[in-house]
């Protein structure tokens with residue numbers, strides 16, 4: 001890989017996970033000119049460009065090319081760890097806990113919000129009934145799915161031996177199909193699997209509630225965990241149609257359509273308020289997105 005003077009962060013304004021390194025850059029005191037940001041347009045499927053796949057074979061953002069790294073970093077977790085370890089000012093405290101128990105808790109929280117059960121694509125792209133599906137069909141998410149499908153089909157034709165395009169076109173195609181031409185039984189099966197996925201999402205939020213230590217996710221200090229959980233929860237809020245950073249009730253009401261007794265608990269609410277006071281949050285999340 002060509003040597004690079006400063007890290008290059010491949011990011012997208014619509015990406016939840018790209019906000020993890022963006023929070024990290026502020027928390028860790030990086031100057032604006034210390035990292036080059038390159039925008040990857042997910043709506044134009046630029047993340048599926050074969051040149052981008054050489055940087056991130058998963059076709060996702062964020063990704064990072066960094067000095068001292070022999071291969072690109074292709075996942076939020078190593079990117080944030082890299083930024084933490086390479087922070088320019090040693091006056092800024094590290095986000096990696098030195099205490100083994102705190103670190104274990106932070107690691108488990110990070111894995112929790114990255115788990116399939118808490119994938120916010122559920123809220124953005126899926127539907128529990130005909131009404132939700134009809135609303136989704138009129139939303140930008142429908143355009144997102146169909147433009148991706150078009151790009152994936154074109155790449156699959158152009159690069160028939162490439163291992164990425166076939167499986168990705170199938171995966172995106174199955175949900176795109178329900179939006180575009182799904183029959184009644186296909187839609188019913190989709191609604192049922194979406195309901196089951198919502199139950200897992202709610203269980204994950206309950207695990208989060210019982211795992212959080214306050215004032216920050218793993219206790220007294222901000223850690224790597226906060227920087228992963230914040231963008232995830234912000235994206236879930238945005239997915240249900242709010243832009244107000246203090247509004248957790250719209251998300252709660254959305255989840256109550258699956259589980260009427262569900263509440264976003266006091267720990268999650270207090271932790272959210274605490275992190276919301278930080279400069280990094282105010283800079284990266286003027287609204288939830």
Ligand SMILES: N[C@@H](CCC(=O)N[C@@H](CS)C(=O)NCC(=O)O)C(=O)O
Pocket residue numbers: 014015016017018042047059060061062074075076077114
């Ligand atoms: N585990 C990955 C997940 C990255 C991810 O899924 N990013 C989304 C945006 S938030 C993406 O690029 N999606 C495009 C796609 O899946 O086609 C990470 O933490 O970096």
